[in-house]
Amino acid sequence: LIPWWDMGNHDNAQLTTDYNIEADRSEYRTCRAFSAGDQVFMSYGKRPNSELFLHNGFVHVDNQSDGVKLRLGVSKSDPLVALRCGLLKELCIPSSAEFLLPASVRPFHPHGKFFAFLRIFNMDQAGLEEWTKSDNKEDLMLPDLTLPVDTKVWRFLSTRIKLLLAAYPTSLKEDENMLSEQNLSPCMRLAILQRMTEKRILNNTISDLEKLENGFDPNEQ
The missing domain is CATH 3.90.1420.10 (Rubisco LSMT, substrate-binding domain)
Structure with missing residues (x-):
């Protein structure tokens, strides 16, 4: 299932991955209805951005569990x-x-x-x-x-x-100005987003x- 999980990006949703004891397997179900051509989202769990950033390498700006x-x-x-x-x-x-x-x-x-x-x-x-x-x-x-x-x-x-x-070494306003810079590396952009949400x-x-x-x-x- 791991390759399939990697194809689903995180969103605010119910966690729908579980282990089926009777079938002896892990199962994943979509968290809501999707149409053909839609991007399929899943939940990585109700976790704050600090954990998503550390373990999954992204920051969810609209994270309801942040x-x-x-x-x-x-x-x-x-x-x-x-x-x-x-x-x-x-x-x-x-x-x-x-x-x-x-x-x-x-x-x-x-x-x-x-x-x-x-x-x-x-x-x-x-x-x-x-x-x-x-x-x-x-x-x-x-x-x-x-x-x-x-x-x-x-x-x-x-x-x-x-x-x-x-x-923090910067203010929220300074972080917002830094994000507008075009020469930021992807890692630096994520780090700034993380401290902004905090x-x-x-x-x-x-x-x-x-x-x-x-x-x-x-x-x-």
Whole structure:
């Protein structure tokens, strides 16, 4: 099947490649109807552009599964490390992990284990002790539950993302100007496209976080 797979370019679609146990074979089905002469697309899986770029050698500009991975961890030098890690462990959340800032979910709002991690990471001692004793620790994952620490969460996450943006050697505008140059190698063009998609996600997320900090409620959308 590999030669046939290589003939299908990636698109936003349902993954339709599977293994048929009864027939002892891999099978691929088209993800939608195609007419004669149409280019046949397939899904390489719901993967961010960083993985498509690294493993498949292309950048999907309209990737609905795109996102930027953000690594966060509790420092061992944190005076409250025992309380933070203990509460995280009870929620089955590692003390160091990668979380995805999605491209397609707008407005952005953390949820689940990502939100719980951010809250625990930014809590003071009193908050940590209170939630450690609570029988409803899972509520820390709920996006529709407003807590006093949330404002601190928005500021922390916004600052963290701004640091990521500052680490790029160019601005988004400079990248756009570079793409208009005719002498770019194919590899350089892909690299610029990749960092542009990342910067757009990061900038959009900062914009959404600023709205949250100002009292915007995404649940009212």
